[in-house]
Amino acid sequence: MAIGVTLLVFSLLHLTGDPIRLLYGPNVPEEIVQQRRDELGLNRPVPVQYVLWVGRAVRGDLGESITAGGRVTAMIAARVGPTVELAGLALVVTLAVSLPAGVISATRRNTWLDSLSRVAALFWVSMPIFWLGLLFILAFGVWLHVLPISGRAETFWSLEGLRSHTLPVLTLGLPPAALFTRLTRSSMLEVIGEEYVRTARSKGLAEPAVIIRHALRNALIPVLTLIGLRLPWLFGGAVITETVFAWPGMGRLLVDAVLKRDYPVVQGIVLVMAALVVASSLLIDLLYSYVDPRIRYD
């Protein structure tokens, strides 16, 4: 997967212009542009460049940034933490909102709560992240002056940290909550009608215990599947969220690198993101067996 993704990105980037001319602009003579191309090995055939890059990458060296001149590995290491933190917290928000909402919507089917949940889901799912972020900035940062507009506090575990994380995390976490709410609802509706749920009720278990221990746990399988499918989207959404909130994450580094044709940085980030998605998908697979003991991996 990593080879496929990086090969595709590598090929596409090389079709879109010369990074050194882009970096230096038209005011720098061709001889100096050529000198820099030679230094960076950009005058070699594209397949050779790719093979050399792969050779270094397997040893943990992602090369030298064309624009900054620094080591790509160090650049990404400085930015991966904020992105994982943002995406992780956003996922927590997504689940914290969608699971209760989906359960309530299913157990109070066709009541006003269910209707409210459906309308809210439609509202959030229709909201582009970029637009939602700007609305949050206007409302909570500019008009009400209660939350930071942009930037990231050093640590999450402080009041200032919590405040600085609030808007970006909500911006990234709320729109997908709509989809998860709908899925949880439909999955719960299926499960609630099963015989084992009726059996649990007939044994005299309290309704919350029936819903949470018996119904929800079984309804979580498709939700876990959706989490796995939505992880790439979450990292993609982080790119936009990071730009709007000046969040110092990997997504913004990626945007800058793409605009400047900084091949090594783009490839490095794509590789890291692919690895994160693969690792997260593996974690989801392991969670299947935890949620449903009938699932075993031999």
Add this chain to the structure above:
Amino acid sequence: MRRWLTPLVLIGLAALVLPGSTSPVSAQAGPTLVQGLGEEPENIDPQRTNRFHSLVVLSYIVEPLFTLDKDYKVVPLLAQSHTWSADKKTLRVVLKDGITFHNGARLTSADVKATFERYITVSPLSSYVRPRNGGIVGMDTPDPRTIVFRFAQAKPLAMISDLSDAHAGILPASFIAATASSDIGIRALIGTGPYMFKEWVPGDRIVLERNERYRHGPAFSPNKGPAHFQRMIFRIIPEDATMTAEVTSGNVDITFDVTPSGLQQLRGNPNVTVMQAPTYSVQYLVMNMERWMFQNAKVRQAIAHSIDKEAIARAAWLGVGRPVEGLINQATIGFWPGVRQYSYAYDVARAKTLFAEAGWRPGPDGILRKDNDRFEVTLITFSNIDQWRRAGVIVQSQLKQVGIDVKVETAEVGAIYARAQAGTFDIGIFRNTWWLAQPYLTFLTHSVNIPSSNYSRWPNPELDKSLDAASNALDDGDRERALQRVQRIIVESAVWVPLVSNTSLLAAKKSVGGLEILAQHPWWPVHLRALALTRK
């Protein structure tokens, strides 16, 4: 349990949204100035970068030997005096006494030599003084305060083009020797400037600390040092709307990265001061002279007459641009005001007459035709810069009025430069920013720079000769006359049609003082930003 849960949740939420700082790095009253930066520098290594935002930051930290005053006159900064030889091949510079680097080491001629050795090797901007171009072939250091530059050819512009440029900012020789080149300007940077490099949190901020020993500010600065603010924080805020919100909310003290749309919002804010200054940036249109229809001068002139630059300034630049007549403007050293008399004014009737004289007549669809050829062209410009994309559409509409069918094709900057160099376009709208007429006009119009930076693909011996004369003249008067010829030929040819020059924008909180001093210097030199700005 439930009785306690609700109040606890409410207290938590209240704490979260208690009115307080609306930025993790907020503008504090007193010792810190928070400056919004619209783009993160890749690095702030003076010798390796040529990016504007890198220059902005590094100019607070390192200093060149000379600098320029508001009239672009060279004034000493680290240098005390200089002497040129009669043939302009030897330049002797004596350094000021007692200047120290941020690490406490004394500035010596050995540091200057080590810096220029690095500059002419790695800087993309050192072309003029590189050895292979007749530049620096030797540097002598007869004593710790004297450096003698020896050039292979006369280099009369070296002082203004290189020795006054922060890209040739002096670094300690020991620092250059002991630091990996890839770490300079990323992990560390040492200079003699009014601020010292303290911290760079990638993607978030760059923090500088005041150089308490700084006392050698340039003559034009009322404050010779140290700077008023103890700390300078550059907050990196790439999104325009977010930057506007941060300025509006007072979390950013000052920013020089205001977009035209942001300006509209900030102008009405009573807590924000907005200022404008001319820039040397020029948006221009160029025709690909390999296309047969442009080889007729009347066609080119007709196109130039068809373009309403005022409309572009108004609609594409939202009022922060101004029409220009030359390929360089009045903010560029070497600009000749007389070029205006050769410019082609907006005159649709005249354009139509010229087209007719060139044999182009309107067809049944209103598009000009000559024999069996329909006048249809492709215009390329940048998709990711609003003012260029909009200008492309406006030009398309204006040329449609005179009977040219223009297809606008936009792409990102890199892809557009690649097309321009490959010649796969008919008309292009590009930009250029440089503060010196020479070598800027050579890059843009000399035949040796086809196709790397001269996108017209039009070799013109007369123009080349004048450009060479402007480069090589030892006498200032000769250079000025040669530059006048160059500017006249460029505008008269109508191969290039200068469009609009924008203004620099500044937005600052009302509590930021010293702006009136900045206003006296039309190009807001960084030394004034560092030394004059204060808190009211």
